[in-house]
Amino acid sequence: MEEIERKVIETDQRARANQHRIERLEETTQAVQELAASTKMMAQTLENMTEELKAQGERLAALERQPGERWNSMSKAVLTTVASTIAGGLMGALIALLV
Secondary structure, three states: OHHHHHHHHHHHHHHHHHHHHHHHHHHHHHHHHHHHHHHHHHHHHHHHHHHHHHHHHHHHHHHHHHHHHHHHHHHHHHHHHHHHHHHHHHHHHHHHHHO
């Protein structure tokens, strides 16, 4: 009878120790699940930030192009004005010579 009693006591002790180990494993599993959820949220946030950064880059490139485009437009306008003035002067001089 002592043998059975000893084995029951050992089994009970082992069951309690295993119960504590299971509880710690449950806590660890919960922490891992929370970490996975946080990682998923961070990945989504990073994706959104990447998209926004890309859009900002496009807007910045457009802003950087504006001064160059203005310079080109202004240069064309000045050259057209100078060429028109010279051509008009030459035509006026030619008409004056013919008359």
